[in-house]
Amino acid sequence: xxxxxxxxxxxxxxxxxxxxxxxxxxxxxxxxxxxxxxxxxxxxxxxxxxxxxxxxxxxxxxxxxxxxxxxxxxxxxxxxxxxxxxxxxxxxxxxxxxxxxxxxxxxxxxxxxxxxxxxxxxxxxxxxxxxxxxxxxxxxxxxxxxxxxxxxxxxxxxxxxxxxxxxxxxxxxxxxxxxxxxxxxxxxxxxxxxxxxxxxxxxxxxxxxxxxxxxxxxxxxxxxxxxxxxxxxxxxxxxxxxxxxxxxxxxxxxxx
Numbered sequence: 163x164x165x166x167x168x169x170x171x172x173x174x175x176x177x178x179x180x181x182x183x184x185x186x187x188x189x190x191x192x193x194x195x196x197x198x199x200x201x202x203x204x205x206x207x208x209x210x211x212x213x214x215x216x217x218x219x220x221x222x223x224x225x226x227x228x229x230x231x232x233x234x235x236x237x238x239x240x241x242x243x244x245x246x247x248x249x250x251x252x253x254x255x256x257x258x259x260x261x262x263x264x265x266x267x268x269x270x271x272x273x274x275x276x277x278x279x280x281x282x283x284x285x286x287x288x289x290x291x292x293x294x295x296x297x298x299x300x301x302x303x304x305x306x307x308x309x310x311x312x313x314x315x316x317x318x319x320x321x322x323x324x325x326x327x328x329x330x331x332x333x334x335x336x337x338x339x340x341x342x343x344x345x346x347x348x349x350x351x352x353x354x355x356x357x358x359x360x361x362x363x364x365x366x367x368x369x370x371x372x373x374x375x376x377x378x379x380x381x382x383x384x385x386x387x388x389x390x391x392x393x394x395x396x397x398x399x400x401x402x403x404x405x406x407x408x409x410x411x412x413x414x415x416x417x418x
Contacts, residue, residue: 189220264315272312273361275305282351282366284373284400292397294373296351299342306341313343317353321345352377365407372396372403 183197201209275298276282282296298309306323314321326340345351352374359370376396383390389397 189217191224194221264312268312269358270361272309273358273363275309276358277362277364277366279305280309280366282355282373283369283404284376284397286397293346294348294351294377295344295346296354297342297344299340301338301340303339303341306343310343313345313354316357317345317350319350319353348377348380365403369400369403372400 183193183200279300280296280298283294285293285295287293298306298313300306310321310323321343324342324344326342345354355370355374359367359374362370376393379390379393379396
């Protein structure tokens with residue numbers, strides 16, 4: 163027995179040997195940004211920071227000079243820092259790291275396939291609700307597999323390859339089997355389009371931007387069933403874009 167407690171565990175500092183960031187004094191915002199790039203380099207886009215109260219105080223101080231005040235009514239005023247931009251910054255770092263793992267060639271190629279062969283949009287199925295869906299179908303299995311590989315890396319989620327057996331007489335005669343992959347989850351479609359949209363060249367670039375805006379608005383409102391006026395306007399605008407494209411296709415066929 164000894165007069166003092168004996169501890170055999172070295173604690174967390176004993177085990178941390180890599181990926182350590184030393185502030186070297188006062189923690190600056192730029193140093194923290196560099197730390198985030200390491201944290202979000204691989205894996206999920208969500209991370210939890212466990213830190214001392216003094217670190218949280220420093221992060222809160224970064225909001226000084228950037229505060230906005232919003233009166234709830236004529237007699238009251240709510241004041242205080244809201245660190246929403248920090249979360250946005252983390253999401254951007256995650257997207258930056260995706261582009262580090264995938265080459266410009268990969269992203270440009272996938273955008274070309276989406277422009278030419280893919281389809282995506284927001285579809286209203288009445289009682290079944292509104293569905294955000296993206297699909298890439300083709301009879302070339304290798305093409306679909308490559309698109310699936312790149313897409314899986316972007317969204318950090320496995321995607322299943324679907325196969326449709328030939329049904330019509332033409333398909334049976336020519337042995338045309340169709341391969342595809344489909345995303346019907348709004349969060350996954352958003353994650354993919356957020357990265358690819360700036361590489362698109364056709365009308366689908368505007369369509370992708372609208373879908374991303376819609377997904378962001380829905381997330382901010384915790385996916386409530388009712389739609390805001392802006393969300394309804396986005397759905398209407400997406401419908402007009404698709405109708406205009408179909409009309410242009412019909413005119414082109416008439417000319418040919």
